Amino acid sequence: QKEVEQNSGPLSVPEGAIASLNCTYSDRGSQSFFWYRQYSGKSPELIMSIYSNGDKEDGRFTAQLNKASQYVSLLIRDSQPSDSATYLCAVKGSGGYNKLIFGAGTRLAVHP
Amino acid sequence: DVKVTQSSRYLVKRTGEKVFLECVQDMDHENMFWYRQDPGLGLRLIYFSYDVKMKEKGDIPEGYSVSREKKERFSLILESASTNQTSMYLCASSPEITEAFFGQGTRLTVV
Numbered sequence: 078q079k080e081v082e083q084n085s086g087p088l089s090v091p092e093g094a095i096a097s098l099n100c101t102y103s104d105r106g107s108q109s110f111f112w113y114r115q116y117s118g119k120s121p122e123l124i125m126s127i128y129s130n131g132d133k134e135d136g137r138f139t140a141q142l143n144k145a146s147q148y149v150s151l152l153i154r155d156s157q158p159s160d161s162a163t164y165l166c167a168v169k170g171s172g173g174y175n176k177l178i179f180g181a182g183t184r185l186a187v188h189p
Numbered sequence: 190d191v192k193v194t195q196s197s198r199y200l201v202k203r204t205g206e207k208v209f210l211e212c213v214q215d216m217d218h219e220n221m222f223w224y225r226q227d228p229g230l231g232l233r234l235i236y237f238s239y240d241v242k243m244k245e246k247g248d249i250p251e252g253y254s255v256s257r258e259k260k261e262r263f264s265l266i267l268e269s270a271s272t273n274q275t276s277m278y279l280c281a282s283s284p285e286i287t288e289a290f291f292g293q294g295t296r297l298t299v300v
Binding site: 085108109111119120121122123126128165167169175176177178179180181182 | 219220222224229230231232233234237239245247248279281283285286287288289290291292293294
Protein backbone atom coordinates (compact mmCIF):
# COMPACT_ATOMS: atom_id res chain seq x y z
CA GLN A 78 0.00 0.00 0.00
CA LYS A 79 1.35 3.42 -0.93
CA GLU A 80 1.80 5.86 1.91
CA VAL A 81 -0.20 8.60 0.17
CA GLU A 82 -2.69 7.77 -2.57
CA GLN A 83 -4.46 9.99 -5.06
CA ASN A 84 -6.51 9.36 -8.16
CA SER A 85 -4.26 10.33 -11.07
CA GLY A 86 -7.10 11.75 -13.17
CA PRO A 87 -7.43 13.64 -15.34
CA LEU A 88 -10.36 15.22 -13.56
CA SER A 89 -12.23 17.35 -16.04
CA VAL A 90 -14.70 20.00 -14.82
CA PRO A 91 -16.45 22.89 -16.57
CA GLU A 92 -15.56 26.46 -15.71
CA GLY A 93 -17.50 27.64 -12.66
CA ALA A 94 -18.03 24.15 -11.24
CA ILE A 95 -16.67 22.66 -8.02
CA ALA A 96 -13.62 20.43 -8.37
CA SER A 97 -13.18 17.79 -5.69
CA LEU A 98 -9.77 16.19 -5.14
CA ASN A 99 -9.20 13.33 -2.74
CA CYS A 100 -6.28 11.78 -0.91
CA THR A 101 -5.85 8.90 1.54
CA TYR A 102 -2.81 8.15 3.70
CA SER A 103 -1.57 5.12 5.58
CA ASP A 104 0.31 6.53 8.62
CA ARG A 105 -2.35 6.94 11.31
CA GLY A 106 0.00 9.12 13.37
CA SER A 107 0.42 11.77 10.64
CA GLN A 108 0.02 15.30 11.93
CA SER A 109 0.34 17.73 9.04
CA PHE A 110 -1.37 17.70 5.66
CA PHE A 111 -0.78 19.88 2.62
CA TRP A 112 -2.11 20.52 -0.85
CA TYR A 113 0.30 21.79 -3.49
CA ARG A 114 -0.43 22.94 -7.03
CA GLN A 115 2.08 22.30 -9.77
CA TYR A 116 1.95 23.79 -13.25
CA SER A 117 3.78 21.97 -16.02
CA GLY A 118 7.53 22.62 -15.83
CA LYS A 119 7.27 24.46 -12.52
CA SER A 120 7.92 23.62 -8.88
CA PRO A 121 5.06 22.77 -6.52
CA GLU A 122 3.55 25.71 -4.65
CA LEU A 123 1.54 25.45 -1.44
CA ILE A 124 -2.20 26.08 -1.63
CA MET A 125 -3.48 24.85 1.73
CA SER A 126 -2.26 23.31 4.95
CA ILE A 127 -4.48 21.60 7.53
CA TYR A 128 -3.57 20.14 10.90
CA SER A 129 -6.83 19.27 12.69
CA ASN A 130 -10.06 17.51 11.77
CA GLY A 131 -12.70 19.50 9.95
CA ASP A 132 -12.74 22.10 7.22
CA LYS A 133 -10.40 24.97 6.50
CA GLU A 134 -11.36 27.60 3.95
CA ASP A 135 -9.17 30.07 2.08
CA GLY A 136 -10.87 31.98 -0.73
CA ARG A 137 -12.12 29.50 -3.34
CA PHE A 138 -10.27 26.60 -1.68
CA THR A 139 -11.49 24.37 1.15
CA ALA A 140 -9.40 21.60 2.68
CA GLN A 141 -11.14 18.85 4.63
CA LEU A 142 -9.45 16.44 7.03
CA ASN A 143 -10.82 13.27 8.61
CA LYS A 144 -8.10 11.57 10.65
CA ALA A 145 -10.32 8.65 11.66
CA SER A 146 -10.82 7.76 8.00
CA GLN A 147 -7.26 8.84 7.07
CA TYR A 148 -8.67 11.04 4.36
CA VAL A 149 -7.97 14.58 3.21
CA SER A 150 -9.66 16.44 0.37
CA LEU A 151 -9.48 19.72 -1.49
CA LEU A 152 -12.50 21.51 -2.94
CA ILE A 153 -12.05 24.26 -5.51
CA ARG A 154 -15.15 26.39 -5.96
CA ASP A 155 -15.89 28.41 -9.11
CA SER A 156 -13.14 26.58 -10.98
CA GLN A 157 -11.22 28.64 -13.54
CA PRO A 158 -9.14 27.52 -16.54
CA SER A 159 -6.11 28.89 -14.64
CA ASP A 160 -6.74 26.19 -12.00
CA SER A 161 -5.76 23.54 -14.56
CA ALA A 162 -2.69 21.93 -13.03
CA THR A 163 -1.57 18.87 -11.10
CA TYR A 164 -2.58 18.88 -7.43
CA LEU A 165 -0.30 17.08 -5.01
CA CYS A 166 -1.34 15.84 -1.59
CA ALA A 167 1.50 15.72 0.97
CA VAL A 168 1.61 14.25 4.47
CA LYS A 169 4.14 14.76 7.25
CA GLY A 170 4.47 11.56 9.22
CA SER A 171 4.63 10.80 12.90
CA GLY A 172 7.79 10.22 14.85
CA GLY A 173 10.70 12.55 15.24
CA TYR A 174 11.85 13.01 11.69
CA ASN A 175 9.10 14.97 9.93
CA LYS A 176 9.35 12.90 6.76
CA LEU A 177 7.25 14.55 4.03
CA ILE A 178 5.63 12.17 1.56
CA PHE A 179 3.72 13.11 -1.58
CA GLY A 180 1.01 11.37 -3.52
CA ALA A 181 1.45 10.96 -7.27
CA GLY A 182 -0.88 13.88 -7.96
CA THR A 183 -4.23 14.44 -9.63
CA ARG A 184 -4.33 16.30 -12.93
CA LEU A 185 -7.19 18.80 -13.08
CA ALA A 186 -8.46 20.21 -16.37
CA VAL A 187 -10.98 23.08 -16.24
CA HIS A 188 -12.59 23.67 -19.62
CA PRO A 189 -14.40 26.88 -20.65
CA ASP B 190 10.08 35.39 1.45
CA VAL B 191 11.59 31.96 1.86
CA LYS B 192 14.18 31.22 -0.75
CA VAL B 193 15.38 27.76 -1.75
CA THR B 194 18.00 27.87 -4.46
CA GLN B 195 19.25 24.96 -6.51
CA SER B 196 22.62 25.38 -8.16
CA SER B 197 21.60 24.48 -11.72
CA ARG B 198 18.38 24.61 -13.72
CA TYR B 199 19.58 22.21 -16.42
CA LEU B 200 22.45 19.75 -16.30
CA VAL B 201 23.81 17.21 -18.80
CA LYS B 202 26.25 14.58 -17.54
CA ARG B 203 27.84 11.46 -18.93
CA THR B 204 27.24 7.94 -17.67
CA GLY B 205 29.63 7.09 -14.83
CA GLU B 206 30.31 10.69 -13.81
CA LYS B 207 30.01 11.78 -10.21
CA VAL B 208 27.33 14.47 -10.04
CA PHE B 209 26.70 17.03 -7.32
CA LEU B 210 23.37 18.84 -6.97
CA GLU B 211 23.45 21.69 -4.49
CA CYS B 212 20.58 23.27 -2.56
CA VAL B 213 20.69 26.30 -0.27
CA GLN B 214 17.90 27.73 1.90
CA ASP B 215 17.88 31.05 3.69
CA MET B 216 15.26 30.50 6.41
CA ASP B 217 17.15 28.49 9.02
CA HIS B 218 14.85 25.48 8.46
CA GLU B 219 15.65 22.24 10.27
CA ASN B 220 14.42 19.90 7.56
CA MET B 221 15.64 19.58 4.00
CA PHE B 222 14.53 17.09 1.35
CA TRP B 223 15.59 15.79 -2.04
CA TYR B 224 12.95 14.40 -4.39
CA ARG B 225 12.94 13.21 -7.96
CA GLN B 226 9.91 13.64 -10.16
CA ASP B 227 9.11 11.45 -13.13
CA PRO B 228 5.95 11.45 -15.27
CA GLY B 229 3.18 9.42 -13.67
CA LEU B 230 5.21 8.73 -10.51
CA GLY B 231 4.85 12.01 -8.64
CA LEU B 232 7.51 13.19 -6.19
CA ARG B 233 9.54 10.37 -4.73
CA LEU B 234 11.66 11.03 -1.66
CA ILE B 235 15.34 10.19 -2.08
CA TYR B 236 16.83 11.44 1.20
CA PHE B 237 15.98 13.94 3.87
CA SER B 238 17.86 15.62 6.69
CA TYR B 239 16.46 16.88 9.98
CA ASP B 240 19.64 18.50 11.30
CA VAL B 241 23.25 19.20 10.37
CA LYS B 242 25.12 15.97 9.58
CA MET B 243 21.89 13.97 10.12
CA LYS B 244 20.22 12.16 7.25
CA GLU B 245 17.56 9.55 6.65
CA LYS B 246 16.87 7.44 3.60
CA GLY B 247 13.68 8.07 1.73
CA ASP B 248 11.90 5.66 -0.57
CA ILE B 249 14.49 5.49 -3.38
CA PRO B 250 18.00 6.09 -1.96
CA GLU B 251 19.85 3.57 -4.14
CA GLY B 252 22.54 5.19 -6.25
CA TYR B 253 22.45 8.45 -4.27
CA SER B 254 24.12 9.90 -1.22
CA VAL B 255 23.73 13.24 0.56
CA SER B 256 25.73 15.69 2.62
CA ARG B 257 24.65 18.34 5.09
CA GLU B 258 27.68 20.00 6.64
CA LYS B 259 25.93 23.33 7.25
CA LYS B 260 22.29 23.95 8.16
CA GLU B 261 21.55 25.97 5.04
CA ARG B 262 23.05 23.59 2.48
CA PHE B 263 21.97 20.09 1.43
CA SER B 264 23.80 18.33 -1.37
CA LEU B 265 22.67 15.34 -3.41
CA ILE B 266 25.41 13.18 -4.89
CA LEU B 267 25.06 10.69 -7.71
CA GLU B 268 28.09 8.48 -7.16
CA SER B 269 28.15 7.09 -10.71
CA ALA B 270 25.45 8.60 -12.89
CA SER B 271 23.32 6.25 -14.96
CA THR B 272 20.74 6.93 -17.66
CA ASN B 273 17.90 5.83 -15.35
CA GLN B 274 18.76 8.78 -13.11
CA THR B 275 17.67 11.19 -15.83
CA SER B 276 14.91 13.11 -14.07
CA MET B 277 13.75 16.37 -12.50
CA TYR B 278 15.30 16.80 -9.05
CA LEU B 279 13.56 19.01 -6.51
CA CYS B 280 14.97 20.25 -3.23
CA ALA B 281 12.72 21.50 -0.42
CA SER B 282 13.13 22.85 3.09
CA SER B 283 10.71 23.17 5.98
CA PRO B 284 10.44 23.97 9.68
CA GLU B 285 9.43 21.08 11.94
CA ILE B 286 5.68 20.99 11.50
CA THR B 287 4.66 23.35 8.73
CA GLU B 288 4.86 23.32 4.98
CA ALA B 289 7.86 22.75 2.72
CA PHE B 290 9.17 25.28 0.23
CA PHE B 291 10.67 24.15 -3.04
CA GLY B 292 13.57 25.22 -5.17
CA GLN B 293 13.15 25.74 -8.90
CA GLY B 294 14.26 22.21 -9.76
CA THR B 295 17.20 20.77 -11.68
CA ARG B 296 16.49 18.85 -14.85
CA LEU B 297 19.30 16.32 -15.10
CA THR B 298 19.99 14.39 -18.29
CA VAL B 299 22.49 11.53 -18.18
CA VAL B 300 23.77 10.51 -21.61
